[in-house]
Amino acid sequence: xLLTVEKLIYGGDGLARVAASDDSRATTVLVPFVLPSEKVxxxxxxxxxxxxxxxxxxxxxxxxDRIEPRCPYFARCGGCHYQHIPYQRQLEFKSQILRETLExxxxxxxxxxxxxxxxxxxxxxxxxxxxxxxxxxTEARTEVRTDVRTEARATPxxxxxxxxxxxxxxxxxxxxxxxxxxxxxxIAQLTDLxxxxxxxxxxxxxxxxxSADDHLxxxxxCARDANPADLLRWAESLRREFPNLLGIHFFSSRRRxxxxxxxxxxxxxxxxSLAQSGNQSLLYRTAHAEYQxxxxxxxxxxxxxxxxxxxxxxxxxxxDLALDLYAGVGLFSVPLAGSFHHIFAVEASQTSxxxxxxxxxxxxxxxxxxxxxxxxxRYVRKRPDLVVLDPPxxxxxxxxxxxxxxxxxxxxxxVSCDPATLARDIASLVAAGYRIEEAHMFDLFPQTFHIESxxxxxx
Numbered sequence: 001x002l003l004t005v006e007k008l009i010y011g012g013d014g015l016a017r018v019a020a021s022d023d024s025r026a027t028t029v030l031v032p033f034v035l036p037s038e039k040v041x042x043x044x045x046x047x048x049x050x051x052x053x054x055x056x057x058x059x060x061x062x063x064x065d066r067i068e069p070r071c072p073y074f075a076r077c078g079g080c081h082y083q084h085i086p087y088q089r090q091l092e093f094k095s096q097i098l099r100e101t102l103e104x105x106x107x108x109x110x111x112x113x114x115x116x117x118x119x120x121x122x123x124x125x126x127x128x129x130x131x132x133x134x135x136x137x138t139e140a141r142t143e144v145r146t147d148v149r150t151e152a153r154a155t156p157x158x159x160x161x162x163x164x165x166x167x168x169x170x171x172x173x174x175x176x177x178x179x180x181x182x183x184x185x186x187i188a189q190l191t192d193l194x195x196x197x198x199x200x201x202x203x204x205x206x207x208x209x210x211s212a213d214d215h216l217x218x219x220x221x222c223a224r225d226a227n228p229a230d231l232l233r234w235a236e237s238l239r240r241e242f243p244n245l246l247g248i249h250f251f252s253s254r255r256r257x258x259x260x261x262x263x264x265x266x267x268x269x270x271x272x273s274l275a276q277s278g279n280q281s282l283l284y285r286t287a288h289a290e291y292q293x294x295x296x297x298x299x300x301x302x303x304x305x306x307x308x309x310x311x312x313x314x315x316x317x318x319x320d321l322a323l324d325l326y327a328g329v330g331l332f333s334v335p336l337a338g339s340f341h342h343i344f345a346v347e348a349s350q351t352s353x354x355x356x357x358x359x360x361x362x363x364x365x366x367x368x369x370x371x372x373x374x375x376x377x378r379y380v381r382k383r384p385d386l387v388v389l390d391p392p393x394x395x396x397x398x399x400x401x402x403x404x405x406x407x408x409x410x411x412x413x414x415v416s417c418d419p420a421t422l423a424r425d426i427a428s429l430v431a432a433g434y435r436i437e438e439a440h441m442f443d444l445f446p447q448t449f450h451i452e453s454x455x456x457x458x459x
Contacts, residue, residue: 003042003054005034008093010101010419012081012449013053014038029054032165033075033084035063065089070122071177078165080178080447087121087446094451095441098419106423108430114439114453117312119304121446126213126303128179129206130160130187132220133170134198158195160187160205178447180303182213186242196237201226203253208293210282211303216245217282219295221253221271228275235277247278249295271296281355286310289334292358296351298328302444309442310335312454313413319385323409325371325400326390329355330364337363340385346374371396375403384409395421398428405432412457419451426455434459 003016014034018027031042031054039061042054059066069075069083082090095114102108135157159172174191175184186207190196204221222231228250235248251271281294287307293299300306314335322340324333329352333345343364347353353368360366367374371391374380380403387409389396395418396404404412405428412434416422426436438456445452 001029001042001044001054002060003029003031003040005031005036005038005040007036008034008097010097010449010451018052025050027052031056032081034059035065035085037061038063038066071175073162073171073173076164077171077173078163078167079176081449083447087118090121090446091116091118091441091443094443094449098439098441098451098453101419102423102426104423105420106427106430108423108427108436110436110439112439114441117305117308117440117442119302119443119446122177123180123184124302124304124446125176125179125183126211127206127208127299127301128176128183129204131162131170132195132198132202132205133159133161133172134195134200134202158191158198160191179207180209180213182209182216182244183207186216186245189242190238193241196234196241199226199230199234201230202234202250208282208295208299209303211285211306213303214244215282216242217247217249217279217293217295218245219249219251221251222274224252226250226252226274231275232277235275239278245278246282247276247280247295249276249280250274251296286331288314289359291329291331291334292355293329294351294355296349297355298349298352300331300444302442305442305444306331309415309444309452309454312440312442313388313415315339315386315411315413317385321382321384322386322388323380323384324364324388325374325396326392327356327366328352328390330359330366332388332390333360333364333366336386336388337361344374344379346371372399372403375400375407380407383407386411386413388413388415390415391421393418393421395425397425401425401428404429408459410458412455414455414457416453416455417450419453422453422455426457429457432459 005014005016007015009015013030013032016029020026029052040056041058043057044052045055046053066084067086074080074083161170161172164171201223202220206219208217231250239245281292284291284293288310313332317339320341322336322343324345327333327345327347336343345364346367346369347356348370357366434457436455437458440454442452
């Protein structure tokens, strides 16, 4: 089917419409890896009444904006969506999508421009989660999809990789251009060493680099029957070969719970610990503070924009009471101590809460609880001057929104990783009398469709 792409939408797809031959409504078709105004030939891969998904078989009329992707795995790997788009245009598209989503979902028309905070477009990630495949018994094979054919190739004895685009199938990689240089060095070195006899029970490996990109912390997710002795043997071998690796913590797979802070693929939740080698945490330095971040704790993934993000969220004031909800390890709680006399930081994940208690000064009271439970408790008695919200992708929801409206803080800073849930939540706050004073778009995830935004609200 021949399509003309109208626009990009949240999720990374381009939207096109096909007029019906009868009086029925037009069909909306979503296709990935395209640009507005492009004419493409697409094969339908999913079809429902009024809606379809397609896969581009040929670009008939490319956009003048189209560029060659930098990554050799682009369009096969499920991680990136915009490498065919110049970075400045990515920022423009994301700002448009954020504005349109606020208006479509929340009926919110921004009165001012969205302030865009760009990032270096490559090597920005301080954390990367990789799939691990080891050859056990019979020879494994991997289906490799190219632009023109699908072919079978033997999977090496050991490989690191990601899931394929829109598939739960393994794609081996040797590099990841959006991950930090240090993370890429370990990926390449471990691949060259053929995994150092990696135990087959290890399924995923997550790498977290410090702010200087000098040291790494790793945690791995393993089968429940993994042998701790085998895990520790492999960890010691890897740490000898890669001295920048401070420690490795092993967790049981598929036992994740307390997902209050899950963001993209970046926030491992509390899991059962199987073994540990070396340090359990590393020190992450920012312009505002130093943070202990343990294996399994949530922390922002863009190593270049953290300082700018914190400066935007934290007001330059001298007020009494602030609440930092969904606090993580205290990224906002710690600098809030310079502007407020009393701060309550609320975090549900036990792993992040342990770091939170370690990181915050005495003026900050760390509370281990779900946000909705805390706001309903008897401990919230006084009207806050400020509430900082940094919820997971699901947003704050109706229960927390109602509690905030009753609490009536003077200012709210909402940090969001999903424009649709942001629009839903902000609409309720606006209906309760809040106004949007500033709207910011932080491009924490260049080359992808993900949008991080900060809304400054007051009443």
